[in-house]
Amino acid sequence: MEYSTKMSRISDNVSVPPSRKLTKFLILFDNTNLLFFPGQFLTGRVLVELEDETPVLGLFFHVVGEGVVRVLKKGRERHSDRENYIDFRMRLLGEPGQSPVLLSPGIHSFPFKLGLPLGLPSTFLGKHGWVQYYCKAAFREPNGLLHKNQQVFIVMNPIDLNLEPPILAQPFHCEIEHRLGVGCFTSGHVACRVRLDRGGYVPGETISVWASVVNQSRSTIKRTKASLTETIQYMARNRVVQTELRELAALTRGKIKPNETDDWKNEQLYVPPLPPTNLRGCHLIRIQYDIFFQIEPKGVDRPIKLQLPIMLATYPLRGADGTLRRKRGAQYPATLPIFRPWVEEKTIE
Known part of the structure; x- marks a missing residue:
């Protein structure tokens, strides 16, 4: 690459x-x-x-x-x-x-x-x-x-997925059960389980998302959303003084009525061409990538969020024989940018 x-x-x-x-x-x-x-x-x-x-x-x-x-x-x-x-x-x-x-x-x-x-x-x-x-x-x-x-x-200090912990090549999941409403005025529970096919990717690959959202409440879920985000933290004197949060890719699905279930089956989030960001050795700037799965109920309830940290690397996984383990649907870019062209864009508040 x-x-x-x-x-x-x-x-x-x-x-x-x-x-x-x-x-x-x-x-x-x-x-x-x-x-x-x-x-x-x-x-x-x-x-x-x-x-x-x-x-x-x-x-x-x-x-x-x-x-x-x-x-x-x-x-x-x-x-x-x-x-x-x-x-x-x-x-x-x-x-x-x-x-x-x-x-x-x-x-x-x-x-x-x-x-x-x-x-x-x-x-x-x-x-x-x-x-x-x-x-x-x-x-x-x-x-x-x-x-x-x-x-x-x-x-450029590249990240090779083949040199990272093997657990990044394995599926991992996150789950939550959340009660809607406040105090005595609860309307029931929402249960959610999210799974990714692995924990490490490179630009051009897709992130496979499985999820099951069970709405056991009397409220309607307005929508569900999976997003790939980049968080940049700036440190000064050993504390965070500024944070940028940017959404890089997203998928959404529609409403879930009371007592209904919605299943995500191998939905694909595309990883765009990103500059390699290995800032290991730098103690002033931290970069983190996450998959956020968000459930948005109707009414005054706040969105329910599940956070799954992932690694975005430079070199993709290879098999024991050294050949590329090409992910289905992957379109590995021939070039990667050095800098972020969106530096002047407004970030997510």
Whole structure:
């Protein structure tokens, strides 16, 4: 499965301050699609093009990986927190306390190589926080002139269902019995049992839902609904400061009269193409996926909700021989987005 980097550049190489001598100052990665996995090497070069002979005090290179949470209220910062995953500095040219190095006119290339640590959280862009990786370069002249540049890169830490606990490949269920009404004014019970075919999926697959809703009350059930939701929690100072809840897919069925039963038999919820979201290693942003089964009675009774947590992974299950255990009806997408195109959409309150 490939990843689409169409939206991957948060910012490209920034412009160089005007200089009669320095005409080009770029950070170039060997991997031009800017997508890297934990454990891979980040390799490339800093390119400097000069018109004239130029003395240089140093060429500095800095690789940064960070998680940030910023919650604003009325334009002002209300909550914030930050943590670092990579903070690697190196000097590509010059020595501390030494005389300037004289560079001749023309193009100069300074290579860099860094092994990315294992366990890095994936790049993530949200409304109230982000996980971001980037390189910074600084070119310092003896006259005090400092040229800076920056280039973002993408880290993708995939989730392989085959490496997760086997229980995720097994069916699981949830059940509840709920009394409608308040105090002495009850109208009877509603019993519900929901089952999913397993606990782990990948984009393009469908989630099979079985359910039995027994209305043993005198009230009519207006409708039942199964939905796939994404919950994002933003943390600052070890507490949740903002939550986003988004519905990704849903199925609904109609009314259930008193003393009637409605059975869901292998109803299919489609998992849309979602960005891989392995934020293990990040302590500021949590992402959770759930199937919510909701029963909505008529009248003043609140909806009855059953919550079944699931995992959405990157790589699907395979058989003992290594072949793909293709789920019936699955249409695995050829590419997955890096970022969420709906970041600016209004979320569920």
